[in-house]
């Protein structure tokens with residue numbers, strides 16, 4: 001395996017699991033949101049405020065196309081699957097892993113993660129965030145090679161389970 005892409009909703013554990021996977025497979029770890037923030041020179045939250053979601057999605061698509069060429073474990077942003085072009089790109093990759101988490105779990109994580117302000121979740125109601133997740137669920141499933149239910153697993157167990165399935 002030369003590269004692996006993690007998809008899933010905000011707070012699903014893509015960064016934590018991604019770092020562990022990168023260690024396990026001796027690959028670099030790339031956080032797409034960090035790459036985007038570095039490119040745009042501001043936080044994603046500020047970019048959303050200044051230019052809106054459509055401009056962010058355009059940038060996100062460019063970065064995904066570029067990162068897919070890299071040999072690395074790549075953690076994507078939760079909205080990566082909202083564009084048809086991205087879903088087509090993801091389907092062309094042999095190792096796309098959907099980290100599935102129960103809404104109660106990711107809602108709790110989003111709330112406790114005060115270091116990251118997420119424009120589509122941080123100040124929204126639980127119901128709105130849950131609806132956003134539900135509107136994306138089929139897209140995650142259709143874009144992934146493997147889906148792992150992470151609810152009762154530690155990040156280390158997720159890595160073991162993945163190793164078994166890939």
Ligand code: S3P
Nearest residue numbers: 009010011077078079118119120
């Ligand atoms: C988003 C998820 C965020 C980030 C942006 C939009 C989304 O990434 O890309 O705030 O639409 O779900 P994380 O999933 O890493 O929080």
